[in-house]
Amino acid sequence: MPNERLRDAILRNGLTPVAVAEKIGVDAKTVERWITQDRTPYPRHRHAIAAMVREDVPYLWPDAITPEKAAQIGQNEMIQLYSRRSSVPYDLWRRLIERATQRIDVLAYAGLFLLEQDPRLVDVLRQKGVDGVEVKILLGDPTSPAIERRSVEEGTPGVMAAKIRQVQQYYNRLDGAPGVKVLYHDTTLYNSIYRFDDEMLVNMHVLGFPAPHAPVMHLRMLNGGDLFRTYSDSFDRVLGASKPRSVDEVAA
Template structure:
């Protein structure tokens, strides 16, 4: 079977097999065999290809990296673990947002703290989007039972829905901005995910403990690692089941 993931990644980056071959120093026929015959490149070529097309090795060649190696690489993807979200320095959030050049993804119930700690965040996101950065924000649907259940578990019934409606007022200012998606989801979250290109902050959810007091992992994607991709895939699954804000409100 052909390697459609590799073919798609090459085309998505505006390249041809011949151009990829030139960039990594191999014969164009070799690249064609990697695609049409699903041949697996040597490790040094896999590294170069993954970096060039900005995809992970485990995505392009799922069977090339053993689970043991992927696990070791996954451990290396952990940059820092914070005992609670409130202890993540503001400078970390600011740096990750400012340096993002491709995507900023937010999956949370409310994530109100983002706009509270940075009053200029919405203007920053708007400019980022105008500069070509994809902005995707997934908020909990305030009418969803999962939202009220979370509020009750934290001992504050109704508070989470109120926070979501409050934060939506900020994100509504991005309405009509190209490359910006703000949607509602009804997922029971086990983690809130904040992705900035190849770095990510994962705020774990702990029963009965508000998110600011729960641990956070700072991850940086490595080619062949599986931890970063695990959370990236989780975001994508929630995105697929999310609804545009207006549509969700009409349904409610």
């Protein structure tokens, strides 16, 4: 059975089997067999091709890495563990945002602290979109029962919805910005996720504790790892269920 994922990734990047073979130092017929007969290359070749076509090894060869190996690699994806979000240096947030060249993903209920740290953030995100970065911001739907439940669990009824509406006033300025989407979800969040290309900050939620007092993992994606991918997949699932603001809310 042909490896259509590999074929598509090669073509999508303007390459040919001959060009791939030349770059990694193998015979062109070998690359053809990897595609047409779904042969699995040696690990060094898998990693070289994955980097060349900007895809993950498990995506191109799903059976090449065992779950045990993926878990082992995943352990090395964690750069730093902070005991609370308030301990994450502001310079780290700024560096990750400024260095992003492909994507910026934000999944939170409000994420107000980002704007409090840097009031220029909205302008930075708008410029990122102009520069070709895909910016996706997923905020909690302030009318969702999940939002009020979170506020009650933290002992501050009504506060979370108020924070979201405050954040909306900032992000309204991104309406119509190229490459930027601000959507709303009603998901019960177990983590807030902030992705900047191949790095990610995951703010783990703890029942009864406000997010600034909960731990944060700083992750960097490694080919074949499963930790970064777990949270990336989580973001994508929420993205699929998120919606723009309703017409009535925009008019209000």
